[in-house]
Amino acid sequence: MDFLNSQQLTALDGYFHKFLADGDYRWGIGAVGTYTIHVKPKDPVHIPQQLTITLTYDRSGAYQPDQPQVEIYQNDWILWHAPNAAFSVPPYSILGSGSANFNSRALGVGDMFSHIFVQNGTYRYMVGGGTGGPQNGSIQVDPAPVPPPHAAKNVNVIDAAPPKPDPVQIVSGDTIVWVINKGSSFVINSAQ
Amino acid sequence: MSDATIAISEAGMTTLLQRAIDGPLAAHGSGAWGPFIADYDVSLRISGGIVQFPDPSLPPGPVVRLSEVVVQGTVVGSIGLDLARVLPQLCIPPFQVCVPIDFWGDQVCTPQYCVTWPTISIQIPVIVPPIGVSLDFAILPPYQDGDVWRVDLGAYPFSLNFDLTPSINAILDKAKQVVHDILGQIPLIGDLIDGLVDTVINGLKAVINTILGAIHDFIEALIRLVDVFSPTIHFHAFKLSANQKILPAGGPGDREVDLIIAALAAQVTTDKELLLTTDFA
Numbered sequence: 033m034d035f036l037n038s039q040q041l042t043a044l045d046g047y048f049h050k051f052l053a054d055g056d057y058r059w060g061i062g063a064v065g066t067y068t069i070h071v072k073p074k075d076p077v078h079i080p081q082q083l084t085i086t087l088t089y090d091r092s093g094a095y096q097p098d099q100p101q102v103e104i105y106q107n108d109w110i111l112w113h114a115p116n117a118a119f120s121v122p123p124y125s126i127l128g129s130g131s132a133n134f135n136s137r138a139l140g141v142g143d144m145f146s147h148i149f150v151q152n153g154t155y156r157y158m159v160g161g162g163t164g165g166p167q168n169g170s171i172q173v174d175p176a177p178v179p180p181p182h183a184a185k186n187v188n189v190i191d192a193a194p195p196k197p198d199p200v201q202i203v204s205g206d207t208i209v210w211v212i213n214k215g216s217s218f219v220i221n222s223a224q
Numbered sequence: 225m226s227d228a229t230i231a232i233s234e235a236g237m238t239t240l241l242q243r244a245i246d247g248p249l250a251a252h253g254s255g256a257w258g259p260f261i262a263d264y265d266v267s268l269r270i271s272g273g274i275v276q277f278p279d280p281s282l283p284p285g286p287v288v289r290l291s292e293v294v295v296q297g298t299v300v301g302s303i304g305l306d307l308a309r310v311l312p313q314l315c316i317p318p319f320q321v322c323v324p325i326d327f328w329g330d331q332v333c334t335p336q337y338c339v340t341w342p343t344i345s346i347q348i349p350v351i352v353p354p355i356g357v358s359l360d361f362a363i364l365p366p367y368q369d370g371d372v373w374r375v376d377l378g379a380y381p382f383s384l385n386f387d388l389t390p391s392i393n394a395i396l397d398k399a400k401q402v403v404h405d406i407l408g409q410i411p412l413i414g415d416l417i418d419g420l421v422d423t424v425i426n427g428l429k430a431v432i433n434t435i436l437g438a439i440h441d442f443i444e445a446l447i448r449l450v451d452v453f454s455p456t457i458h459f460h461a462f463k464l465s466a467n468q469k470i471l472p473a474g475g476p477g478d479r480e481v482d483l484i485i486a487a488l489a490a491q492v493t494t495d496k497e498l499l500l501t502t503d504f505a
Contacts, residue, residue: 045335146334
């Protein structure tokens with residue numbers, strides 16, 4: 033089964049954050065670091081955009097971002113992704129502080145976690161955090177036809193307390209995204 | 225009229241030439257070639273040979289024929305193949321997908337995982353089996369080199385034939401192994417892209433077959449780089465001291481008697497001999 037854990041991101045995962053407040057942020061990998069995000073006040077004519085920060089695992093044994101300093105508008109998204117990281121390298125997490133903190137290890141409002149499912153089977157997982165205790169979810173991954181289909185659009189919204197993830201059915205190669213609309217400190221990982 | 229002559233028979237010349245050519249020949253180098261980075265190491269051994277003096281009354285051409293020379297050895301090519309230049313890009317999902325996030329009224333685009341193809345290094349040992357070669361030589365004008373006169377032979381180039389088919393199979397096997405190993409790093413990915421692997425390998429095979437002839441030419445060029453039998457390379461057939469001691473010193477007042485060779489000429493006679501004629505100073 034795939035390794036499914038929002039606290040330990042791999043090449044198959046993505047961590048998104050929507051910046052709801054303007055200001056200056058500092059962020060890092062594994063801990064708040066020296067990389068910066070400058071969020072300009074909301075512009076009425078600006079349509080929210082997504083910026084991708086690509087992480088590369090280098091020979092020194094650390095992840096490096098392709099854009100250490102970025103500038104966006106309020107309500108824009110940033111996606112952190114390590115598309116070329118081998119599966120033998122350590123997983124990573126993203127932490128930031130500023131007008132509002134963000135933490136891929138404890139998902140809150142404006143956060144989103146995505147995972148590409150490559151193995152068939154039934155995934156049982158838990159959504160921990162928020163209020164009301166951990167809740168179980170399940171994803172049925174069926175074999176993909178050859179050639180693989182275009183990725184299905186599957187969004188699992190967590191917007192209630194307690195969170196109630198919907199059961200979904202997909203094929204291998206599809207991506208599931210979990211959107212946090214309410215609550216805080218959510219963790220998504222495989223159930224034992 | 226010369227002052228002295230030296231006659232060398234075919235048997236004597238055979239011994240001299242065998243000594244001249246016997247030994248290892250090596251060359252090493254590297255370079256970029258299309259999608260390949262090539263590194264080569266050539267090691268050949270030349271031995272044997274029987275000399276014949278063609279009739280000098282025949283039309284001008286080689287005057288010494290060395291037959292039954294044996295050439296053998298190895299050519300080890302290390303080929304670095306950049307798979308990213310050969311294989312198609314493989315991404316899951318095949319292209320980026322964007323999904324609407326209704327709560328926020330906008331959309332996000334989910335990431336892809338793309339396989340990174342590496343450069344692989346493949347050793348291609350080419351065994352050059354014992355090959356019987358006949359070589360024709362011209363006798364070059366003798367020349368003085370310090371204290372000695374040298375008689376050199378200039379040879380005409382020859383060609384080698386060899387079979388690269390086993391090496392091509394080795395390339396394909398290695399490439400298949402690397403592709404499977406890389407795809408195997410993706411956790412239990414078999415169900416998803418097993419079918420694509422065959423497509424990838426078939427694509428690679430087509431490329432390899434296309435350049436098969438070029439690889440053959442490349443290896444052949446490497447062997448030619450040794451250039452051992454180039455007419456520009458002279459074999460030292462033998463040497464003769466320029467200072468010939470005729471009488472040793474007999475004691476006080478009776479000094480050694482030497483003759484200095486001022487000129488030396490070489491030619492093959494109708495008696496099948498190499499005749500050296502000298503003029504003393």
